[in-house]
Amino acid sequence: MDLEFRHLRAICTIAETGSLSQAASALGVSQPALTVLLQRVERSVGGQLFLRSRTGTEPTPLGERVLRRARVLLVELDAFGADLVRPDTRGVIRMGSAHMECVGTMVQRLDEAMPDTEVTLQVESSATILAHSLSHGRLDIAIVGMSDEQNTALGPHVAQRTLVTRVPVLVSMSVKHHCADLPEVPLSALAEDAWICPPGAEDGSLAALRSACRKAGFSPRIRFEAPSGGGRQLVKSGQAIQLVEPTTQWPDDITVRPLVDDPIQMRLVLGWRRDRLTEDVVDAIYRVAAAAYTEHAMESPVFQPWWLAHPEVHPRVV
CATH class of the missing domain: 1.10.10.10 (Winged helix-like DNA-binding domain superfamily/Winged helix DNA-binding domain)
Known part of the structure; x- marks a missing residue:
């Protein structure tokens, strides 16, 4: 061969x-x-x-x-x-993003900010897949969510800029869960629960969960695997709990709570192909993404107090 x-x-x-x-x-x-x-x-x-x-x-x-x-x-x-491919601000920009509540707002604002450019979007929980798509030229730019347990390499042709330096990962549960009324949930109080495997497990999210649980004195029982949003019925029925991105909005029959001392955290990184996009275009996308994420952080009754208390993590737009 x-x-x-x-x-x-x-x-x-x-x-x-x-x-x-x-x-x-x-x-x-x-x-x-x-x-x-x-x-x-x-x-x-x-x-x-x-x-x-x-x-x-x-x-x-x-x-x-x-x-x-x-x-x-x-x-x-x-x-x-x-x-063979030169930067073109009047063509199509192929964008990827971690699964976040703000993606709809972000695309709407990109359409308004760059009316001559069509932005396509691939929503993907796996940082590894987004990194490979950037490295191999299948995406031009992406917002990648990275667990503190793993630093995903974006490739030699990819520049990067931190969007949000750190945010806590929250936990979702049924409104009937014994911890649902607590303002913050001790991780140790969830030792008997069944978990839905975190999305992008190969990126370090599963390792982060297991590491945090070990420090809390137990090993998490990973019983289910489901795509982003696919485990809501399991959570709603009380059969499982699940880690969630902090701006996530859930229906009234599901409760989202912060964990005491933020034992699991992630960061958001903007990566782009130097050979595909100009600095002006990247700056415009960064500002739109920062504004969209901030808007949704402020609209979240659970996440807003943490966000306001940690101005040092807010996107830096200069």
């Missing part, structure tokens, strides 16, 4: 994510298909490229040599493609 650039990109993605399942998600293919592709590449180069274990994948010595050459070739390919 002759190696192609898609093969090189696949093995580099496996190395960067440290997992076949995460790499498959980032590449938009099934894990069995990626496994077959990897086996073909390994037959072509004459040896095993990765060691697989319960904790993920690690390159073999042969894998390290192949990856070094593959990364050089992919950088050259990306640079070649970038030379």
